[in-house]
Amino acid sequence: MRKLLVMTWLLAGAVWAAFTAEAQNQKLNLFIWSEYLDPAVTKDFEQAFHCKVVVDVYEDAESMLSKLQGGGVSRYDVVVPPDHLVPSMIHLKLLAPLRLERIPNLKNLESKFLNPPYDPGNRFSVAYQWGTVGVYARRSGGKPIDETWGIFFDRALQPGPIALIDSSRDQIGMALKYRGHSLNSTDLKQLREARDLIVEAKKRAVSFEGSVGGKNRVLAKTARAVIVYSGEAGRGMAEDPDTYYFIPREGSQIWVDNLAIPAKAPNRDLAESFVNYMLDGKVGARVSNFTMFSSPNRAAKEFIKPESLKNPVLYPDETVMKKLEFLLDLGANTKLFDEIWTHVKSK
Secondary structure: OHHHHHHHHHHHHHHHHHHHHHHHOEEEEEEEEOOOOOHHHHHHHHHHHOEEEEEEEEOOHHHHHHHHHOOHHHOOOEEOOEHHHHHHHHHOOOEOOOOHHHOHHHHHEOHHHOOOOOOHHHOOOEEEEEEEEEEEEEOOOOOOOOOOOHHHHOHHHOOOOEEEEOOHHHHHHHHHHHOOOOOOOOOHHHHHHHHHHHHHHHHHOOEEEOHHHHHHHHHOOOOOEEEEEHHHHHHHHHHOOOEEEEOOOOOEEEEEEEEEOEOOOOOHHHHHHHHHHHOOHHHHHHHHHHHOOEOOEHHHHHHOOHHHHOOOOOOOOHHHHOOEEOOOOOHHHHHHHHHHHHHHHHO
16 A cells, blocks of 8 residues: 555656646747836746746837738747737737636726727737837937927927937827828828928938937937837936936827737747736736836736826826827828838938
């Protein structure tokens, strides 16, 4: 009997060891914007789920979409698309439907981020972070800065070295806003005008940069004003009090980034566990405290730094919110923006 018990224990131990080894060999392949997740949160997820998280980063949404279309749809388990790309990604069959019964923390999102128009019923995506597009600048080093997009598009208003944002919809959108048009205009005359403004601004700019790169240029004093996402500005301002962020008077963009699972994700179960984990209130707060972007997570608010919740860069007041516009999925008209961007980059 004792021998039988010993053999039973040994067999159970072997089975458990094999199970543990298999769990520890699991990998979550995450495709995300750079500097967009606290490494400590990643490490905690690895420990909680006995897995390894492999992170690959991108600087603009167009690059993310291109890589998924080029085979990444079967390489990555979680991706973080902006709101306006979600409908296109669904249409292109790049995303897997979420099994919402496996994501109970979805209930933690604020009501305005549930059932969004770009993904009714949250069938393919859940909100991760939100923010705005604006200007990150240095106060000192030249003449006072006029709070208009004209500091990029009018030579007379340029306050010093500038950098443009290396993102077609964002950069073209800001040129459209400067002329009083919608970010989503498909009017050919308005788009050509925006194209010419950017081509001329390019001649005076030090470079095109991703949002992180733009922030770093201001911190390094190689640019005085750049176009960035609000979270980058928040982190930069915490590092250098001579820098600040503003939404130009013509208005700008509000956006929501989302967690989604590619259609052929190799580890779908683990991916849904990751999405649910990120929607936990305390985890969501840790993410926003690190990224300095705004949280859509109602349950996270009590754990977010009070000074962040009071920061108008991160949580704009109603006056600013009324000047903000979402990018829309333009369907076939997206090619108009692609053609403009190709022209701009070739000049």
